[in-house]
Amino acid sequence: MGFTLQHPIDLRVKVLAEYKAGVVGYKTLAVKYGLPRDTVRYWVLQQRDGRGLPVDTKNEKTIIDEQKDIEYYKTEAEYWKAYAKKLEAIR
Known part of the structure; x- marks a missing residue:
């Protein structure tokens, strides 16, 4: 119970x-x-x-995770921009 x-x-x-x-x-x-x-x-x-x-730990982890996500998406965006330029060059 x-x-x-x-x-x-x-x-x-x-x-x-x-x-x-x-x-x-x-x-x-x-x-x-x-x-x-x-x-x-x-x-x-x-x-x-x-x-x-875990009040403080939860908040700190959330902020760190959000920062990691932002960096990841920035890197992905750069990759796809470079990829698109390569495809345009091939055309």
Whole structure:
């Protein structure tokens, strides 16, 4: 038997990101998002222990993957341009 999440993942990501920014604490976030203070504290402690959501890692990986994709498509575009020039020269 499993368990269901009581709060959406995107809510957890928002709360953890705001907490990590260092501007607000558990109580302020709890009031802002209508959560129990202990829930916010639990999420933060899970994050610190490495058992929580990989908020920063996910964002960094996404950015790195996007950069790799952009470089790949730039290279492909250059290849196809050169190929098209060769075909035009043959004609």
